[in-house]
Amino acid sequence: xxxxxxxxxxxxxxxxxxxxxxxxxxxxxxxxxxxxxxxxxxxxxxxxxxxxxxxxxxxxxxxxxxxxxxxxxxxxxxxxxxxxxxxxxxxxxxxxxxxxxxxxxxxxxxxxxxxxxxxxxxxxxxxxxxxxxxxxxxxxxxxxxxxxxxxxxxxxxxxxxxxxxxxxxxxxxxxxxxxxxxxxxxxxxxxxxxxxxxxxxxxxxxxxxxxxxxxxxxxxxxxxxxxxxxxxxxxxxxxxxxxxxxxxxxxxxxxxxxxxxxxxxxxxxxxxxxxxxxxxxxxxxxxxxxxxxxxxxxxxxxxxxxxxxxxxxxxxxxxxxxxxxxxxxxxxxxxxxxxxxxxxxxxxxxxxxxxxxxxxxxxxxxxxxxxxxxxxxx
Amino acid sequence: xxxxxxxxxxxxxxxxxxxxxxxxxxxxxxxxxxxxxxxxxxxxxxxxxxxxxxxxxxxxxxxxxxxxxxxxxxxxxxxxxxxxxxxxxxxxxxxxxxxxxxxxxxxxxxxxxxx
Numbered sequence: 001x002x003x004x005x006x007x008x009x010x011x012x013x014x015x016x017x018x019x020x021x022x023x024x025x026x027x028x029x030x031x032x033x034x035x036x037x038x039x040x041x042x043x044x045x046x047x048x049x050x051x052x053x054x055x056x057x058x059x060x061x062x063x064x065x066x067x068x069x070x071x072x073x074x075x076x077x078x079x080x081x082x083x084x085x086x087x088x089x090x091x092x093x094x095x096x097x098x099x100x101x102x103x104x105x106x107x108x109x110x111x112x113x114x115x116x117x118x119x120x121x122x123x124x125x126x127x128x129x130x131x132x133x134x135x136x137x138x139x140x141x142x143x144x145x146x147x148x149x150x151x152x153x154x155x156x157x158x159x160x161x162x163x164x165x166x167x168x169x170x171x172x173x174x175x176x177x178x179x180x181x182x183x184x185x186x187x188x189x190x191x192x193x194x195x196x197x198x199x200x201x202x203x204x205x206x207x208x209x210x211x212x213x214x215x216x217x218x219x220x221x222x223x224x225x226x227x228x229x230x231x232x233x234x235x236x237x238x239x240x241x242x243x244x245x246x247x248x249x250x251x252x253x254x255x256x257x258x259x260x261x262x263x264x265x266x267x268x269x270x271x272x273x274x275x276x277x278x279x280x281x282x283x284x285x286x287x288x289x290x291x292x293x294x295x296x297x298x299x300x301x302x303x304x305x306x307x308x309x310x311x312x313x314x315x316x317x318x319x320x321x322x323x324x325x326x327x328x329x330x331x332x333x334x335x336x337x338x339x340x341x342x343x344x345x346x347x348x349x350x351x352x353x354x355x356x357x358x359x360x361x362x363x364x365x366x367x368x369x370x371x372x373x374x375x376x377x378x
Numbered sequence: 379x380x381x382x383x384x385x386x387x388x389x390x391x392x393x394x395x396x397x398x399x400x401x402x403x404x405x406x407x408x409x410x411x412x413x414x415x416x417x418x419x420x421x422x423x424x425x426x427x428x429x430x431x432x433x434x435x436x437x438x439x440x441x442x443x444x445x446x447x448x449x450x451x452x453x454x455x456x457x458x459x460x461x462x463x464x465x466x467x468x469x470x471x472x473x474x475x476x477x478x479x480x481x482x483x484x485x486x487x488x489x490x491x492x493x
Binding site: 010011012013014015016017033034035038097100125126127184185186187188189190216219220221222251252258260289291292293295296298299301306307308309310311331332333334336339340343349350351352353354357358361 | 390391393394395442443444445446447448449450451452457458459460461465466468469470471472473474475476478481484485
């Protein structure tokens with residue numbers, strides 16, 4: 001065996017993209033200086049959990065972490081996929097954190113992936129599970145992902161800090177590769193859909209959120225429908241919480257989303273156990289806030305919302321060697337980081353041009369021509 | 379805050395990829411940051427915890443290597459009051475209840491610009 005050359009990186013930033021791109025491009029990586037100055041240095045529980053998850057669905061991948069957790073060595077293997085897998089995501093980040101890289105990784109597997117993920121389904125930091133269903137999965141279909149076998153089921157919900165939610169994700173494999181897109185027409189918003197949830201609190205919280213959100217949209221659009229999803233008993237997880245996920249659907253088939261959830265803080269984070277029962281944001285404010293965030297996203301323009309920019313660029317870059325052209329609103333910091341990592345790992349550089357008349361940004365790239373190699377090796 | 383920096387968008391390519399051909403992961407910023415850290419190690423040892431949070435804003439320049447890995451970018455503090463009639467009017471044409479011809483032009487004009 002020849003000596004492996006590693007790409008050297010620093011810090012814990014964008015770990016998910018680094019691992020994902022490393023795997024897809026078969027580039028081994030070494031990451032140093034992972035939070036060396038923190039009170040608790042090194043990798044966090046959710047990062048370890050993510051690595052375990054990758055090990056679960058890949059063959060022959062090697063993960064080495066040093067004693068202090070500040071250095072990580074990752075040698076990617078072959079994405080195998082597989083059925084009836086189970087993974088406990090822990091409670092330091094929500095399931096959304098894991099789903100973002102997983103839905104892309106799964107596409108390039110040998111076998112279709114179906115996995116049960118346990119943990120937090122809704123929180124304010126990562127996209128909620130409902131947003132994945134309403135916005136993220138339809139986005140994959142744009143790029144030629146077969147709709148059969150693309151599914152995300154919510155078996156039970158879990159809010160922070162204790163989680164207790166369970167979802168089942170199914171991802172089909174690509175028979176060959178993705179399809180390049182020209183996607184610059186945002187269209188007009190024709191309807192707004194959404195879903196509220198509540199666990200271990202009164203269903204009245206949902207009605208209040210829903211009415212507050214509707215109130216904001218009233219003067220713009222009649223076609224607003226927000227569903228409720230009240231959970232009780234074992235389906236409600238272990239912690240009280242409530243939240244809302246909204247999606248605006250346009251005439252050209254774009255989905256613009258906004259979501260959040262509220263619950264009591266994770267106690268372990270700051271070590272403050274005493275005043276645990278702080279005030280939660282009232283449901284009325286949550287409804288209005290997320291409705292406003294959604295309108296902000298619509299105003300900004302683009303075929304996806306700011307949260308989905310990273311995924312959009314990634315999918316464009318993974319396409320065959322055709323030109324993809326997409327429109328986004330203002331570039332988000334995460335989107336920019338994604339662009340940089342795509343260049344470093346895949347060698348794909350986007351042409352980025354502002355479009356002054358609409359204050360949006362047009363990005364063009366030629367895909368790196370990634371094929372689903374795992375499938376053929378058999 | 380970051381969004382307002384992007385607004386002038388004179389050269390987005392430069393903003394994203396930087397001036398030189400060097401990788402963002404080995405930029406000059408990083409080297410400087412490191413040597414500083416080593417020199418003032420004692421002070422860093424007693425650094426108040428809150429300071430870590432201040433750095434978050436630097437994520438855009440690749441200055442913070444341990445920035446939170448999070449795709450969501452919502453600035454709740456800067457939310458505008460969408461109950462005001464003026465704001466509502468400003469995005470009316472982005473909805474099917476608004477002016478269809480304006481919305482259609484939005485897609486076309488810019489498309490032609492870029493060909």
